[in-house]
Amino acid sequence: MQKMERPRRVHAANVDGPLIPPFPHSRVPRASPDPWYLCPDLESGGLELKAFMAESDTQSAHEADGEGEATWAGDYDPFSDDGERRSLFAALDSFRQYRRTMHQMVTHRRRQAFYALPSEHWQMLSQPPFSFLDTLNHVDDAIDTNAELADAILALGLESFGLQADPPKDDPLCWHDTATASDVTKASSTIHQFFRDWSAEGAAERAVCYEPVLRDLHTEFQSRRDAGEEIRVLVPGAGLGRLVFETCLAGYSAEGNEISYHQLFASSWVLNHTAGPAAHAVHPFAGKFSNLQSRAQQLRKVMIPDVHPGVAMAKAAETQTPLGSMSMAAADFLVLYMESSNRESFDAVASVFFIDTAPNIIRYIETIYHCLKPGGLWINVGPLLWHVENGRPRADEDEEDTSNGNKDTNQTSPGIGEGGSVELSEDEVLCLVERMGFCIEIRPGNRQPCGYIQDPDSMLQNLYQPSHWVARKIVK
Numbered sequence: 001m002q003k004m005e006r007p008r009r010v011h012a013a014n015v016d017g018p019l020i021p022p023f024p025h026s027r028v029p030r031a032s033p034d035p036w037y038l039c040p041d042l043e044s045g046g047l048e049l050k051a052f053m054a055e056s057d058t059q060s061a062h063e064a065d066g067e068g069e070a071t072w073a074g075d076y077d078p079f080s081d082d083g084e085r086r087s088l089f090a091a092l093d094s095f096r097q098y099r100r101t102m103h104q105m106v107t108h109r110r111r112q113a114f115y116a117l118p119s120e121h122w123q124m125l126s127q128p129p130f131s132f133l134d135t136l137n138h139v140d141d142a143i144d145t146n147a148e149l150a151d152a153i154l155a156l157g158l159e160s161f162g163l164q165a166d167p168p169k170d171d172p173l174c175w176h177d178t179a180t181a182s183d184v185t186k187a188s189s190t191i192h193q194f195f196r197d198w199s200a201e202g203a204a205e206r207a208v209c210y211e212p213v214l215r216d217l218h219t220e221f222q223s224r225r226d227a228g229e230e231i232r233v234l235v236p237g238a239g240l241g242r243l244v245f246e247t248c249l250a251g252y253s254a255e256g257n258e259i260s261y262h263q264l265f266a267s268s269w270v271l272n273h274t275a276g277p278a279a280h281a282v283h284p285f286a287g288k289f290s291n292l293q294s295r296a297q298q299l300r301k302v303m304i305p306d307v308h309p310g311v312a313m314a315k316a317a318e319t320q321t322p323l324g325s326m327s328m329a330a331a332d333f334l335v336l337y338m339e340s341s342n343r344e345s346f347d348a349v350a351s352v353f354f355i356d357t358a359p360n361i362i363r364y365i366e367t368i369y370h371c372l373k374p375g376g377l378w379i380n381v382g383p384l385l386w387h388v389e390n391g392r393p394r395a396d397e398d399e400e401d402t403s404n405g406n407k408d409t410n411q412t413s414p415g416i417g418e419g420g421s422v423e424l425s426e427d428e429v430l431c432l433v434e435r436m437g438f439c440i441e442i443r444p445g446n447r448q449p450c451g452y453i454q455d456p457d458s459m460l461q462n463l464y465q466p467s468h469w470v471a472r473k474i475v476k
């Protein structure tokens with residue numbers, strides 16, 4: 001067999017040097033609300049969604065100055081709290097490190113392992129039809145495409161908080177080298193999550209998870225909505241914002257809530273800053289080398305957003321479709337929605353793939369009870385993959401990370417950091433919901449299977465059979 005020279009891959013990303021900084025990372029629950037609101041700027045004729053001051057006229061020191069810029073409003077300063085600042089910086093740094101880390105973890109190591117094969121073996125596999133080294137080059141290209149989104153999300157995050165892209169190392173606001181490997185995994189999952197929420201190919205997952213919510217909302221509220229009443233819907237654990245957007249488009253006032261900066265930056269970007277419909281490419285499965293029927297499957301590209309939020313809302317406004325509003329509150333759900341200002345303030349709560357993020361489900365039920373109006377509706381869709389299992393955050397190596405928000409279970413402050421955890425079965429959860437002041441009106445049945453960022457062609461299908469049920473807060 002002819003001897004081949006090792007091809008040299010020259011890549012933009014520098015894969016040498018430390019990838020994981022020795023900076024300790026911990027998470028404190030968000031103890032104060034940091035509401036960050038988006039609203040359609042339709043009156044001024046713009047298609048942009050933009051931020052506005054929600055509750056306070058006090059300008060945050062870190063707000064962007066530009067008019068029409070999406071920004072962070074509210075009187076909570078994340079820089080004033082050590083844990084919060086670390087979380088914010090680590091999320092930003094994880095998007096910065098995404099490109100380099102992915103090249104290192106996904107292709108660089110595979111090249112090394114490949115060249116460690118007996119030379120006649122790697123040489124055979126370097127030739128067509130295998131061309132494995134070409135495959136690695138294509139995967140590098142796919143990583144670079146994904147990294148463009150990471151860069152855009154990072155730029156938006158930096159702008160939102162008025163942070164420098166390259167701060168001096170001794171600057172107290174230096175956020176470089178603060179991300180851990182787990183933070184970079186979250187950045188990666190967040191980018192893959194665009195498949196679920198904002199690609200045409202993710203429609204099958206959305207149909208199982210979001211359509212029941214919209215149907216239930218219509219059944220309950222359509223006539224009141226059409227009569228001009230404002231119907232307020234809370235979407236806790238809003239992820240990348242698609243359900244918030246769809247709820248708004250359906251004519252309701254949707255308030256999303258998220259604790260994870262990864263998710264908040266990415267949803268802000270996709271809701272406010274994409275260049276147009278299908279303007280950005282993502283390769284959601286490029287890093288997966290197992291259970292492939294073909295390489296084409298691995299390198300599949302999806303375009304996002306399948307629907308451009310600004311264009312869709314302008315179109316809805318033109319056609320006189322009742323149009324709602326949307327906002328996003330960055331906070332620990334347990335803290336923000338237990339506040340007295342949120343008492344009995346929502347007509348509905350729509351929890352999708354959310355309740356199993358609870359270490360203590362009783363706290364989640366109390367919070368939903370507190371913020372729902374008497375007679376209000378709680379619509380739930382999702383599995384019970386408890387994110388705190390056996391007292392510890394669950395670690396899944398092969399699955400997409402569906403947790404996103406970190407929890408430090410050693411925290412003693414209120415919110416998700418409160419000590420203790422328990423994992424209940426579906427029948428026990430329903431029993432608890434009834435015991436805590438709700439009447440179950442629709443019980444789980446006719447379960448539709450769905451994945452979570454699942455490659456439909458993979459030889460391994462991780463499928464949920466989510467529990468869909470509807471409960472009403474009993475009027476006392």
Ligand SMILES: C[S@@+](CC[C@H](N)C(=O)[O-])C[C@H]1O[C@@H](n2cnc3c(N)ncnc32)[C@H](O)[C@@H]1O
Binds near residue numbers: 259357402
């Ligand atoms: C499994 S993801 C589901 C996201 C989205 N609902 C979906 O269906 O794709 C759960 C989300 O809940 C968020 N989350 C977890 N605990 C939270 C809390 N205490 N307050 C607000 N959001 C939380 C996580 O950051 C994550 O984005």
